[in-house]
Amino acid sequence: xxxxxVKLLTAVAAVVSIAACSxxxxxxxxxxxxxxxxxxxxxxxxxxxxxxxTTVLGLPPIGTETYLMLASHGDTLETRAIVRFDTLPQxxxxxxxxxxxxxxxxxxxxTPIVKPDSAHRxxxxxxxxxxxxxxAATDTVSSILGxxxxxxxxxxxxxxxxxxxxxxxxxxxxxxxxxxxxxxxxRLRVGYRLRSTPGYDIRIGTTQNGQAVSLRIKASKDTxxxxxxxxxxxxxxxxxxxxxxxxxxxxxxxxxxTTTPPTLLSVGGVxxxxxxxxxxxxxxxxxxxxxxxxxxxLTQVPNRRVDQRDSVYVFPLAVLAAxxxxxxxxxxxxxxxxxxFGLDSVRMAPSDSGLRSFEIxxxxxxxxxxxxTVSPRSxxxxxxxxAQLPAQFDFFSTKGPAGLRPRLRITYVPQTSYGLP
Amino acid sequence: xxxxxxxxxxxxxxxxTVLSFALIAAPAVGLHAQSNLSTQGFGYPxxxxxxxxxxxxxxxxxxxPLSPVNPASLALIGSRMLYFQIEPEYRTVTTxxxxxxxxxxxxxxVFGALPIGSNFVVSLGASTLLDRTATxxxxxxxxxxxxxxxxxTTTFHIDGAMDDVRLAGAWAxxxxxRVGLGVHAxxxxxxxxxxxxxxxxxxxxxxxxxxxxxxxxSALSAGVQFVSQAWLASVSARKGGSLSLNxxxxxxxxxxxPDRFGGSIAYTGIAGSAISVRADRDSWSALGNLGSPGLIGxxxxxxxxxxxxxxxxxxxxxxxxxxxxxxxTLPFEAANQxxxxxxxxxxxxxxxxxxHILADLAVVHANRTAVNVPATEHxxxxxxxxxxxx
Numbered sequence: 081x082x083x084x085x086v087k088l089l090t091a092v093a094a095v096v097s098i099a100a101c102s103x104x105x106x107x108x109x110x111x112x113x114x115x116x117x118x119x120x121x122x123x124x125x126x127x128x129x130x131x132x133x134t135t136v137l138g139l140p141p142i143g144t145e146t147y148l149m150l151a152s153h154g155d156t157l158e159t160r161a162i163v164r165f166d167t168l169p170q171x172x173x174x175x176x177x178x179x180x181x182x183x184x185x186x187x188x189x190x191t192p193i194v195k196p197d198s199a200h201r202x203x204x205x206x207x208x209x210x211x212x213x214x215x216a217a218t219d220t221v222s223s224i225l226g227x228x229x230x231x232x233x234x235x236x237x238x239x240x241x242x243x244x245x246x247x248x249x250x251x252x253x254x255x256x257x258x259x260x261x262x263x264x265x266x267r268l269r270v271g272y273r274l275r276s277t278p279g280y281d282i283r284i285g286t287t288q289n290g291q292a293v294s295l296r297i298k299a300s301k302d303t304x305x306x307x308x309x310x311x312x313x314x315x316x317x318x319x320x321x322x323x324x325x326x327x328x329x330x331x332x333x334x335x336x337x338t339t340t341p342p343t344l345l346s347v348g349g350v351x352x353x354x355x356x357x358x359x360x361x362x363x364x365x366x367x368x369x370x371x372x373x374x375x376x377x378l379t380q381v382p383n384r385r386v387d388q389r390d391s392v393y394v395f396p397l398a399v400l401a402a403x404x405x406x407x408x409x410x411x412x413x414x415x416x417x418x419x420x421f422g423l424d425s426v427r428m429a430p431s432d433s434g435l436r437s438f439e440i441x442x443x444x445x446x447x448x449x450x451x452x453t454v455s456p457r458s459x460x461x462x463x464x465x466x467a468q469l470p471a472q473f474d475f476f477s478t479k480g481p482a483g484l485r486p487r488l489r490i491t492y493v494p495q496t497s498y499g500l501p
Numbered sequence: 502x503x504x505x506x507x508x509x510x511x512x513x514x515x516x517x518t519v520l521s522f523a524l525i526a527a528p529a530v531g532l533h534a535q536s537n538l539s540t541q542g543f544g545y546p547x548x549x550x551x552x553x554x555x556x557x558x559x560x561x562x563x564x565x566p567l568s569p570v571n572p573a574s575l576a577l578i579g580s581r582m583l584y585f586q587i588e589p590e591y592r593t594v595t596t597x598x599x600x601x602x603x604x605x606x607x608x609x610x611v612f613g614a615l616p617i618g619s620n621f622v623v624s625l626g627a628s629t630l631l632d633r634t635a636t637x638x639x640x641x642x643x644x645x646x647x648x649x650x651x652x653x654t655t656t657f658h659i660d661g662a663m664d665d666v667r668l669a670g671a672w673a674x675x676x677x678x679r680v681g682l683g684v685h686a687x688x689x690x691x692x693x694x695x696x697x698x699x700x701x702x703x704x705x706x707x708x709x710x711x712x713x714x715x716x717x718x719s720a721l722s723a724g725v726q727f728v729s730q731a732w733l734a735s736v737s738a739r740k741g742g743s744l745s746l747n748x749x750x751x752x753x754x755x756x757x758x759p760d761r762f763g764g765s766i767a768y769t770g771i772a773g774s775a776i777s778v779r780a781d782r783d784s785w786s787a788l789g790n791l792g793s794p795g796l797i798g799x800x801x802x803x804x805x806x807x808x809x810x811x812x813x814x815x816x817x818x819x820x821x822x823x824x825x826x827x828x829x830t831l832p833f834e835a836a837n838q839x840x841x842x843x844x845x846x847x848x849x850x851x852x853x854x855x856x857h858i859l860a861d862l863a864v865v866h867a868n869r870t871a872v873n874v875p876a877t878e879h880x881x882x883x884x885x886x887x888x889x890x891x
Contacts, residue, residue: 107537107603107638108637108639109594109601110598110601111536111639113836113874113875114541114876120655122645124646372705372707372708437704439703439704441706493708498695499659500793501633501793
């Protein structure tokens, strides 16, 4: 009998012990009746925290565009895309044997593009022309390169119906010109020109994003001959390989360069630009409270120059360069990635107007108890289609009209002695 | 799971208790809602009762050596002993908003005793004085400037307890008299985790803040027992010393450890049995200064009646049957009203392995109410105590 009692007690002890581990954590239905502590109060303040702001044109630097902007908008905007093939092979493979190229059956520029969606297809056929833009002159100057788009340097063209603009365009070019370069060991540098009425723009892939233009040379009609595929390569400037590499493909602007007045901050546009803002937030907020919302409030000014209705994301980005980098243009090249620090983008069209709110709480929180050398209190604004599309977004700067200048709205939890019953 | 809790407890208590023994003298480490009647203020008074005493409604605590109440009762211990107690509570709170059920796991009492000579016993133990472990989550809308507002969910998670570590000794100079003294260190912590999440998680960033509130205080206790063939009278008292509440290295507030006095009279004329009546008074109001200005501690009576009866014998061992009733006031008001607790309990006790192991089981059903507060609370508590005599 005692053994049975022992077994019973042991079983009860085991069950209770196990059950004791199974906890139910959440409750709160009886709040606020029985809750001694209510929600923490949030405080909200809007301050003129931007102490330095400016727009820097020409970013990203030439050659570092993720897509080449090939635009044709008449007198408003005219751009060209340049692709360099500074080394051309002189042999090809046929039936497993290398042979010297003595003739060329076809030469095609295989051109990856961003496939336009239905809202951005051209309304009429567009023509892409290709020119030989090789020159001994300073070879990134727009005016010099622009003058090379003339009939005697014409290499080829192709007209595309709107529905044929898919993800790759194949443009045949002069086989004689290519053969001449191959035989003589010369470089081939081509310039793209878009002809379209009404205006249109195409985004061409680059070496920066791994989807560069390639030159496909078929040296024989024989089906056993393997076509030669040449990828862009730039060997100049010869003494500056750091610069020469990115210049394998780049964009030049012939018409439509704009500037930004001091009363505005701009992002995107032509030439592409970024905005820089430096903050001074009172330490009693940054260091002594918990920030739950930090909104950079900017007043957008309509820009109706090009693609005024096309919506594009504008990204706030953390400036990672320490204050020792005093050149703002340099600092704007050391930026965090999109979405890093929880920074959220805002989608807008160039012709929009009114108040825009960029949420930067994730970044502002990192400023807590950190010196400026560790956590610079600066952000950049960058267009999600910078150097790819001409869309430009303008906002009033700190030199703009009072009441329309940049402001910082901060919602925070003040330091409280929470936890005391 | 249990080991994880014990380790968590050990980390929290580290550096605050001079006695490593206290590290496993677990205060409550379970979780339940603070949105209830019983866990207001600095928490629920677990009662410093052994499973044996709880089975008898708490009436035996003055004469029970395993309950850290009257140090004189230690003189009853005739051999080395270790004791550990498990005590989950299953709670139901009902308000107009609905019913919520929570589970709290507690390890409220750990204890060791060592006889020295024939009539002197020393012991070291730790017990939970006030258990504040709770999780409360509720929704609200915060109105900001202008027409700006944000719905949000606030969660308070509080983990920890105020503990009582006691070093005590008892002496029985003659067969009819036992006296005892105890030195108490009031220790423990409350780990407060505050988190807020927002319905608009794009604009608003959720956050979590943590804060550790530590207790540091002292007290002295004394007790005496008068023994006759059929009666056992017992009285004891605790005199509180200073008590401080610390956040990291800053003293947040100061108060006094609550004084306590109590007594019981038990009829022991039946062999192996005791029928007892007990009354106890705690000056919880002394803790008022330790919290926010609005915190009100309530000086409270704790009365009980119960019996521990030797039941059927199995061989050399008896099975003990227990029952009791308890009525007490809880230390902190809820919605500005005093909270009362009435409980019925029953229990069993038995010895095993040639009386080297003693096991006690108690089941307590408590009803907690506050006048004019439209909320009721019911709780089932199961307490298991294991004593080992090496």
